[in-house]
Amino acid sequence: MPDRARRKQYVEVIATHHIDGSVRPQQIIFAQGPIYDVEDVKGVTKVKTTSTLEIANRYSVVVTGKETYLYEDCGKWFVLMKS
Template identity: 40%
Template sequence: MECERRKVYVEVNVTHRPDGTARPNSIKFENDEIYEVDRVMQKCRAAATKVGGTGIRYTVQICGQSAFLFDEENGKWFVEAKS
């Protein structure tokens, strides 16, 4: 059985490159935990089907686990967090 998800806005440390691309480096959650992004595996425009919303979806690897990180393109970033 899959657990419930909720949209959680997070603080993201991002490197903006001269060619216009962005690379998320770390994610800071509401409880002040910070996770380093080991690798960006994919970037595409997509919907967050589990919690609603759209934007640029980054598939990232954190501590060996893959996760989705969404950039709403208005300066706000969110994840689909487990409830």
């Protein structure tokens, strides 16, 4: 079964910025919806974004017990929502 199309949804993120330059997202806030706590950050990788073709940080995070991705590109945070 093919994957459903996804759309980019910008979100507000509350994060802790550490002295070594690392960032740990704490909460994901949707403009018209709920606030989600980030329960765990499994890792961060650099990926090429399809929107800007620039390198972005992809955070593998656990939210409501499920692992998902949160992206940061040039200071803007987004998730990929099912269409």
